[in-house]
Amino acid sequence: MRVLGVDPGLGRTGVAVVEGAPGALRLVHAARIDTVPQTSEPARLANLYDLVADVLESYTPDVAAVEQLFFSTNRRTAMRVGEARGVILCAIGRAGVHVAEYTPTQVKEAVCGYGAAHKKQVMRMTSRLLALDSDADDVADACAVAVCHHHRARLSALTGTRRRQAGSSPLERAVARARARFEAARR
Amino acid sequence: MRVLGVDPGLGRTGVAVVEGAPGALRLVHAARIDTVPQTSEPARLANLYDLVADVLESYTPDVAAVEQLFFSTNRRTAMRVGEARGVILCAIGRAGVHVAEYTPTQVKEAVCGYGAAHKKQVMRMTSRLLALDSDADDVADACAVAVCHHHRARLSALTGTRRRQAGSSPLERAVARARARFEAARR
Numbered sequence: 001m002r003v004l005g006v007d008p009g010l011g012r013t014g015v016a017v018v019e020g021a022p023g024a025l026r027l028v029h030a031a032r033i034d035t036v037p038q039t040s041e042p043a044r045l046a047n048l049y050d051l052v053a054d055v056l057e058s059y060t061p062d063v064a065a066v067e068q069l070f071f072s073t074n075r076r077t078a079m080r081v082g083e084a085r086g087v088i089l090c091a092i093g094r095a096g097v098h099v100a101e102y103t104p105t106q107v108k109e110a111v112c113g114y115g116a117a118h119k120k121q122v123m124r125m126t127s128r129l130l131a132l133d134s135d136a137d138d139v140a141d142a143c144a145v146a147v148c149h150h151h152r153a154r155l156s157a158l159t160g161t162r163r164r165q166a167g168s169s170p171l172e173r174a175v176a177r178a179r180a181r182f183e184a185a186r187r
Numbered sequence: 188m189r190v191l192g193v194d195p196g197l198g199r200t201g202v203a204v205v206e207g208a209p210g211a212l213r214l215v216h217a218a219r220i221d222t223v224p225q226t227s228e229p230a231r232l233a234n235l236y237d238l239v240a241d242v243l244e245s246y247t248p249d250v251a252a253v254e255q256l257f258f259s260t261n262r263r264t265a266m267r268v269g270e271a272r273g274v275i276l277c278a279i280g281r282a283g284v285h286v287a288e289y290t291p292t293q294v295k296e297a298v299c300g301y302g303a304a305h306k307k308q309v310m311r312m313t314s315r316l317l318a319l320d321s322d323a324d325d326v327a328d329a330c331a332v333a334v335c336h337h338h339r340a341r342l343s344a345l346t347g348t349r350r351r352q353a354g355s356s357p358l359e360r361a362v363a364r365a366r367a368r369f370e371a372a373r374r
Contacts, residue, residue, distance in 0.1 A: 042280030049277050068264060079256060082266050083273025090236050090274045093229030 001104075001153065003030065004061035004097070005146025007138045008049075009101070010044060010084040011035060014138030017053070017059045018146035022154045025147060027130040030139050043086045047085055052091040064092045067141065070142045101146050107141075109180035110148035166183065188340065191248035191284070192333025193239075194325045197231060198222060201325030202239070203227040205317065205333035209341045212334060215316040216246055217230075217326050225266065232274045239278040251279045252336035254328065257287045276321045289335050294328075297335035334363070 005101070007014035017028040033051045035044040056064075069078075069085055092099050105115035119137055126132050126143040134140065153175045189209070194201035195241050204215040220238045222231040243251075256265075256272055292302035298312045306324055313319050313330040321327065 040280070040286065042276040042286045044280075044282030045273055045277035049281065077271050082269025085275065086270025087228040087275035087277045089270065090232035090277070093227070093231075093233030094236065099229045104324065168370055 001063070002059070003146040003149045003152065004055065004059065004064040004092075005142040005149070006064060006066045006067065006092075006116065007141035007145065008081060008085040008086055009138065010041075010080040011037060011138075012138045013052070013084065013088065014049060014131075014136065014142030015055050015141035016132075016139060016146050017060075017061060018143065020150075020152065022150050025130060029128060030130075030132060030134060030143060031055075031056070032134075032136050032138050032186045041083075043169070045083060048084060049087050049091050052088050053062060053095065054064075054070050054093065056095040056097060058119060061097060062159070063098045063100060063149065063153075065100045065102060065145045066092075067145050068103045100149050101150075102145055106152075107144050107148045111144045111153040177185070188250070188337065189246070189248045189322060190333040190336045191242065191246065191251040191279075192329040192331070193251060193253045193275055193279075194300070194328035194332065195253065195268060195272040195275050196233070196325065197267040199323075200235060200239070200275065201323065201327070202242050203317075203319075203326060203329035203333050204242070204248060205330065207337075209337050212317060214319060216242070216318060216329065216331060217317075217321060218242075219253050219321075219323050219325050228270075232248065234269060235271060236278050239275050240282065240292065240350050243278065243282040243284060246285060250286060250287060250336065250340075251309030252280075252287045252289060252332045254294060254332050255290045255327075266352050270370045287336050287339070289332055289339075293339075294335045296340040298331045 002017060002019040004017060013033040015033060016030040020029055021027045033048065035047050047122050056157045066088065069143060070158060105178065108117040108122060109115045111129070112121050120146050123137060123140040126147065129147060130143055132140065132143055133160040189204060189206040192203040192328065193207060198221065200220040201218040202220060206215055207213045220235065222234050253272070253276065256268060276286060276290055295304040295309060296302045298316070300307050309331050310324060310327040315325045316334060317346055319327065348372055
């Protein structure tokens with residue numbers, strides 16, 4: 001599975017393409033998308049759209065993982081990040097790629113083992129897991145959310161398999177037992 | 188001048204195309220763009236993008252006027268409106284159309300004569316000014332922000348003209364007087 005992780009922002013957006021499975025993850029692409037502060041906001045958003053669409057076209061991910069946003073104390077910054085995030089989700093939606101969203105706590109839990117991990121710890125873990133050679137925290141965050149999706153997908157695949165091995169729900173098992181008794185009585 | 192007014196939202200976006208000049212404004216197009224609540228957010232944002240791009244292509248406005256956003260008490264709603272607004276600005280930016288932004292107070296002042304006007308008054312004024320036949324407040328707000336841009340553009344054209352008629356800045360006038368004295372002395 002190939003996952004595109006995105007850490008959204010108007011000025012700086014981190015993107016990372018991570019493929020493989022937990023334990024054998026491989027970093028295919030990692031970059032920071034910058035928009036020019038001197039240009040107008042619509043021009044920056046249009047530019048951001050084109051750059052994200054380029055990544056989607058070049059790396060054809062199976063799914064995109066995007067961090068959920070929480071409002072910071074600075075409302076102006078939060079607004080701009082929200083607008084950038086909308087553009088990124090739109091580009092992914094138009095490419096027909098499914099989006100999974102994760103809270104910062106879920107991402108930290110998946111990468112560091114606990115949800116209150118610091119930025120530095122997330123960076124250290126992503127560079128260890130993926131041999132990431134970048135000191136940009138936007139890129140590390142994009143890697144982290146991609147890794148988070150890989151872990152979550154593995155987890156739900158495992159629980160799905162276990163349920164399938166167990167065969168059925170209590171109701172289905174009761175029906176199977178009744179049918180077996182019926183078949184035994186007929187013979 | 189043809190102005191596209193937009194009142195952004197994820198579920199409902201009002202759009203209005205208004206052309207002419209203050210005193211002789213004409214409503215070319217007014218509509219509410221709805222996205223399907225049952226679909227995913229990226230799909231809704233992609234849909235919103237396509238519908239706004241359609242309006243831009245069909246009506247080729249000279250400029251777009253978009254209301255500035257302020258955070259409501261509901262952070263979740265504010266976030267979604269911010270994301271929708273980003274997508275709309277992106278679509279306008281990609282169409283190469285200039286965006287003018289106005290605060291709700293500026294819009295109300297331009298349409299009703301004072302910045303604290305109520306929603307009902309804005310609706311009454313836009314339907315009077317543009318013979319708008321719609322009871323959707325998103326559409327009325329889109330009309331209002333387009334009318335606001337027409338008024339503001341007229342105002343700055345008038346003050347620009349007046350300045351050009353007055354000829355120059357105090358420095359330029361001083362230079363012109365000095366040159367005239369120099370020319371007079373030479374003769």
